[in-house]
Amino acid sequence: MSGGTNPLLLADGVTLRYAARDHVITATERVGFSVRAGERFVLLGPSGCGKSSLLKAVGGFLKPEAGEVRLRGKAVTGPGPDRMMVFQEFDQLLPWKTVRQNVTFPLLASRRVDRATAELRSEEAIARVGLAKFADVHPHMLSGGMKQRVAIARALAMEPDILLMDEPFAALDALTRQQMQDDLLRLWEDIRFTMLFVTHSIEEALIVGSRILVLSPHPGRVRAEIDCREFGRAAIGSRVFQDTASRIHDMLFATREAAQGDFQI
Amino acid sequence: MSEIAETAADTVARPLPLAARLARNTPLRRVLVLACVALAWEIAARWQNNPLMFPTFAATTAALWEGVTRDNLLGMAWVSLATLLKGYAVAVALAMFATAFAVSTRIGNDILATLTAMFNPLPAIALLPLAMLWFGLGEVSLMFVLVHAVLWPLALNTHAGFTAVSETLRMTGRNYGLRGLRYVWLILIPAAFPAILSGLKVGWAFAWRTLIAAELVFGVSSGKGGLGWFIFQNRNELYIDKVFAGLIAVIVIGLLVEAVVFRAIADRTVRRWGMVR
Structure with missing residues (x-):
């Protein structure tokens, strides 16, 4: 866990399971992270790593089977307007x-x-x-x-105390997506809200986030936590950006062989 | 971001030629169809030359005018409509209650699904003999068949509409802390409104048919009033042009409700919201 001041949001050993047609699927297993006020925290991973389920658990739509989510020290028990969701779907x-x-x-x-x-x-x-x-x-x-x-x-x-964004730009065309990422960062510069952002794009995670939690799939487990405050849109071509991106890429690829998950950059 | 929409708004408009504009005018095209039907009717009736069995369009129009001015046809129609509105209102209330119950509990869902599957295919008019036995020759019997005619198709549509509300929209509503009746009222009903509206339309059409058919048997209350009764009585006295006039009144009222009332509701709601084209 990150030290310093008390975290705004704390996910502690969160295990999420949901019932599919005839078996129970484990979405995440003992995932823990903490978000401080004003952070842009990104959950990054291929599909099947439970990142959206984690976001829904923070939103109060999914109840963890083990562990808990705490907002300002109080356990999350249901949806509420202190955690506003932005979904991928236009509807x-x-x-x-x-x-x-x-x-x-x-x-x-x-x-x-x-x-x-x-x-x-x-x-x-x-x-x-x-x-x-x-x-x-x-x-x-x-x-x-x-x-x-x-x-x-x-x-x-x-x-809201925290803004929950579930791949909000994934359904947009590439140009609009870039524009939206830049605009979101500008909004953050203005207001300094706290956000939890879910994406499967390494590049988006590095640009939008200030800290990234890398998750591996089937079931979702924490692979690494990466500080990426230094990267903005301008950093894309730089050596460090490329290195970090390929380091994350390798982390995800290693699990891909085993689990046959798929993801895009 | 906004560039695309801005240029679209600024695009220079060029008017279409007059003929093309007339051809795009839907009411005009519809009126043209009606005129053709009337003409075909007139020709067929004159060719048959049997005013007792098949009056001409002109004679029917005259009988309709006479019916309105002398035989109180509008009053009769109002008696029918007033009964219909009462039955309709009761059925709508019941349908809303039933579907609200069905979406909130699983057993309610099962009950509604089974009942609609059972009763929806049963023509309401088939219940009239039984209703007459139970409630006598009067408005109560009519209300009974009317409620049956409206309740099931409306409940079926409303329920289908509620079930089709997207998961995202549901989560959005719950995100704001909405639950229970406020959630149904503020999220589910507007989101399902296209389906509800089509249920209301279907229900209206069923009710109108059922009512006219039922009135043919005994009027609105033991032989008094109603359009169906007007048709039935005039047939007994072999005023066939008035029978035709009565039928036309039934059609016109049905059309008006569909084209004016429901159209206006749709224009102000689902069309404006872009939920229906």
Whole structure:
């Protein structure tokens, strides 16, 4: 465990299992990590390493079979607006609400603030992600990247303790994805929120994250924890970046032979 | 990010030629179809030349006008509609209750699935003889068959709609701490609204048919009022043009509800939200 100040989020020996058609699948086995306030913590691994399941456990949607998840020292028992999720799927927006209403809705539904404050905050969040012009449009009029921006705005407007992002850019085209990664980092520079980011892309992990937890598949176990604060988009071509990427690549490849999992860079 | 949408909004619009614009006008095309049907009817009736059995379009129109102005056809139609609305409202309430129960418990789910599978294929009108025996010749019997006509298809559609709500949307709702009735009301119902609306439409069509058929037997209450009764009585007295006028009234009301009421609801909801094209 990382020392220093008390962690904001602590996953301690988390084992996750879920029932498939006729057997129980172990998604993760005794996975532990801790996230401090203001960190950009990335869960990286090939499919089958349980990274999304871990995120869902933090979100309170999955109950660990062993171990526990603690947020600010309190055990997570169910979903709640203090941990806002951003999903990969575009249909996470409520299609019957405009962009503005989508961002305002969780604030009102969770009864956290009054209407005036909710509207003020959503106005600000929408402007931050550059969609002020589209505030009164329904989601079906937006491109995939714009929908993900709304989802991020919606989550940020709640000012959650931690932002949980489940491969939020995986369904976007390469150019939009790059743009979104850069914009997300810029938002972080502004607000310094804490986030837990799930991805299967080594490059994305190195650019977006400040710390990476590398997970091996079947079942998901911790392989390594890597500090990557030094890497940004500018570092991509550098020697150190390449070396780190190929080091992670090798870690994942070693398990690939044994487990036949698949992953992409 | 926003460049694509911006250029799309700024694209210069060029008007289509008049003929092309007229051909794109759906109501106009529909009216044209109706005019053709009327013309074919008129020709066929004149050729048959048997006004007792098959009145012409013109004669039917005249009878319809007479029915509206002198025989209180609109009043009769209103009596039918009022009964229908009552039965419809009861059925909608029951369907919502039943599906809410079905989505919240597994046994509720089993009960609803079995009941809809049993009763959905049973034509409501087949229950009328039994209803007459139980509740007598009156509005209660009609309500009974109406509720049966609406409840099952609506419950079936609503339930299918609830089950089809994506996992992501469900998690989104629960993420905000929504649960129980607020979750059903704020997430499930709007998300399933396309299916619910189509259930409401199907239910309406079933109810309208069932009601007219039931009224043919005894009117709305032992021989008083209703469009079906209007048709039945005029047939007994061999006013066949009025029978046709009654049938046309049944069709027009059905069309109006479909094209005006449900269309307006769809335009304001599922179409605006891009959930249905």
